[in-house]
Amino acid sequence: MDTFSTVISSSIQLLVQDLDAACDPALTAMSKMQWQNVEHVGDQSPYVTSVILHIKQNVPIIRDNLASTRKYFTQFCIKFANSFIPKFITHLFKCKPISMVGAEQLLLDTHSLKMVLLDLPSIGSQVVRKAPASYTKIVVKGMTRAEMILKVVMAPHEPLVVFVDNYIKLLTDCNTETFQKILDMKGLKRSEQSNMLELLRQRLPTPPSGADGSSSLSLMAPTPEQESSRIRKLEKLIKKRL
Incomplete structure (x- = not known):
């Protein structure tokens, strides 16, 4: 039984790594943007669209193949959130310097990603199911931290x-x-x-x-x-x- 569990865990981790790697170029693009030159807040940035595209392309396939073992799909979602969110925050810190408007755009981008991650377990599905509380808690905690970081960046540093x-x-x-x-x-x-x-x-x-x-x-x-x-x-x- 231990061997079986190890194989399952390793397989799930490989799926996570594959999706994680697909999102890496988008996060790199985010960190290389000239955020101090952003002049107005618009729709979500291209890197966000890219991340969402990869999620929509991959997650439904993984979910369908794990339909008979829902708990493993939940494990996949949790592992992906625990991997992607810290990586996103790491790249967020690389976005420097940031103007006030640039920080506002990043805050909107972060909100978009937060909403997509919250919807990840049922994304692309005709049957909308409430995400497991354990998963939602991870996403809310991690992405809220990213939002708070940006709110501090947006703050005047005096007094x-x-x-x-x-x-x-x-x-x-x-x-x-x-x-x-x-x-x-x-x-x-x-x-x-x-x-x-x-x-x-x-x-x-x-x-x-x-x-x-x-x-x-x-x-x-x-x-x-x-x-x-x-x-x-x-x-x-x-x-x-x-």
């Missing part, structure tokens, strides 16, 4: 205390390494980063409480009015594509 506190609040797994990657994405010079990193180290042991009014300021823009306007625009663009 420093507000920026650092909101980083700690939005990214529960926050650390200096991730923080520095985000500062690189924002295009900040090393001389600017040193003070911010030191401030983060000071505040990490005692994350800001809800009573601290400054930490509740939005990351999306310096003022509530600008924040509301930007969020409304993003929501409209997202709804157009749903």
Whole structure:
């Protein structure tokens, strides 16, 4: 029985690696885009379309061939999500520097991928079945982290205390390494980063409480009015594509 399980697990892993590899060129293209030169937020980027195409071409075939053993297809979905999402975030960190508009476009792209991944178990199927909770949890957690990273990138980095506190609040797994990657994405010079990193180290042991009014300021823009306007625009663009 152990040998059988090992063979099954290895076979599923090979299927995951095949789909994962098919998506690699698209992620590489994403990381090589000039995100600081993006001037307006449009439809999903070509690399997103490419990833979705590979998923739509491969997943239905795998699902049909595992129709009699649904649990193995679920394992495939979980393994793919656990492989693809960290890789996506790794490539996300390579997108630097990023302008405000570029970050907004990436946020919309991330949302598109999140929706496709949530639908992955039933994609291309005439019978829509609710995805297993264990799978959905992985996708939501991983892709929400990607969204939070981009929201930090979109934030004004002054005042420093507000920026650092909101980083700690939005990214529960926050650390200096991730923080520095985000500062690189924002295009900040090393001389600017040193003070911010030191401030983060000071505040990490005692994350800001809800009573601290400054930490509740939005990351999306310096003022509530600008924040509301930007969020409304993003929501409209997202709804157009749903």
